[in-house]
Amino acid sequence: MNEKIIVDAHGGDNAPLEIIKGCARAVRDYGARVVVVGRENEIRAAAEQSGASLAGIEIRHTEDILTMEDDPVSVVRKHKDSSMAVGLRMLSAGEGGAFVSAGSTGALVVGSRLIVKNLPGIRRAALATVLPSDKGAYMLLDCGANSECKPEFLRDFAVMGSAYMNVICKVESPRVGLLSNGTEEHKGTELTREAKKLIEATDLNFVGYIEGRDAPMGGCDVVVTDGFSGNVFLKLCEGMGKMLSGVLNDAFKRNPVRMLGVGIAYGAIKDVKKQLNYKEYGGAPLLGLLKPVIKAHGTADERVIAVTIKQAMDYIAGDVGGRTEKMINEVMKTAVPAAEPRDSE
């Protein structure tokens, strides 16, 4: 089975040019089947300009576009015919197996919730990102879909993250950590203390509280947190990487002999930058939905778009959704029922 991947032609800094090039590359390199949604004339112009082949790529024309300035909720109102909204409806209707967009994260979250809907048993979908650690990689979620969370949401995130890391990253029994301000029992907030109890009651490989210091040092495979802290965490990783490479460059430039050293050591510095660039790991999946939606980074170029389409193919092939549903059902058998209604109810 090779299901079609629905791709939003618009959104992000390099649309539609790099997106179309990325689609063509995914067809060529990974045998992807792609439906790209957006303004047909712009899509064809991008292909022509870049010499990218449209062979194996369907086009679904829609005129409207949702921008970063638009209110996220406009995806189901004013911009319900935007490329993002049309793509999400196509996904929900089964016209493809997954949806990839580099557009507004907020709109993609709202649209996915309302159009694609959650897996049975999952209260909130979460945005997840795979980040580099010194030993490999770990998943952080929620990276921003839910800035205020209830303990049950965090328990669900632990399940969703474990399913993903198991299926996609082949981690046999993913170690789940709950982000906190210390590892002792009395640390954390009311939210984390309640969530800790709920996660402890599951069969997950839960290692307890994890500190900000230990996450990049490979302390666990899935870091669970609310969308506020997760977003601060993710963006701080980005900012720290940027700051460090700036400081490193400056230090070298101050001295010509050092520059010579850099010339020689350049391969290493390039390797490091590549290893630390989390875009190498593809896009940020919205976990917990009935069908996979993946947010590609706004700065994604041809190669990153192709990798993200491949990630969507793996997601479908590995049936991350089915695995998550099975795991959440197991968890719910023993869990106390939560008062909180689900998103899609």
Added chain:
Amino acid sequence: MNEKIIVDAHGGDNAPLEIIKGCARAVRDYGARVVVVGRENEIRAAAEQSGASLAGIEIRHTEDILTMEDDPVSVVRKHKDSSMAVGLRMLSAGEGGAFVSAGSTGALVVGSRLIVKNLPGIRRAALATVLPSDKGAYMLLDCGANSECKPEFLRDFAVMGSAYMNVICKVESPRVGLLSNGTEEHKGTELTREAKKLIEATDLNFVGYIEGRDAPMGGCDVVVTDGFSGNVFLKLCEGMGKMLSGVLNDAFKRNPVRMLGVGIAYGAIKDVKKQLNYKEYGGAPLLGLLKPVIKAHGTADERVIAVTIKQAMDYIAGDVGGRTEKMINEVMKTAVPAAEPRDSE
């Protein structure tokens, strides 16, 4: 006026040896007057062992020690005669102008609250850290003293951080940012949205929400957040630094030619490590107290202890407390009175 600095001889990884050496160095290099509190025999043995001079250093003997394993609240109960507790009481009684300890952060926070007490008008003291940015440095607070906060606390933190950065780091009109998961109005949590309104109503140089990405890029001078997020932030900075230097080392070691480059570029890498080591900026002051208390890093060595003692001297000389009190009074003139009682009430 050169007030005495009270120093906890115990606590941290290198006590009492490096602490005594650091005291001696502060006397020699900065003309500090020091009272060191702890086990007299161990203090004298440390001086003898290291050859550090005890000239200009008073010793206040106390037998009890508070360890990292002790419950923070034991500082006013079971360990009320520990070196930390005795030092805090000496500070409160005016036997010195500031207190420096490398011991348990939790105990220091609890002890300071209950023994030293807050400045009038300040609801909660906060732990603050100066962190490196690509353009220099910025202050982050609260780094962990209050894991759950009310909007008024964050407003107070903004005042306290501004006063410190103005007096100690000579920033004329410190730009204050409120840590959030995006800069748009609708972003943040209930806490940040309320705090934003309160800070906007002050005369502070408030730049609004700041994201994790922009803080290390010099986006503002004071980053205000609750103690949970702040602690995650601080420790993630530490972890990212550690991870990046590990990854860099590995990349170089993989290839002998690159190692040659490293030899040549070594000065630059050393410069960078120094610039990024936030311990270079001294200890973490507990802001908002009637008298200055500074937490030295648990791994602090002789040099870092000396720098932290110098920082305490600057704190007293610049009257950060008086400046904070004046600023909070200005703020409170126009602010709605908060329902929340102060710590020390």
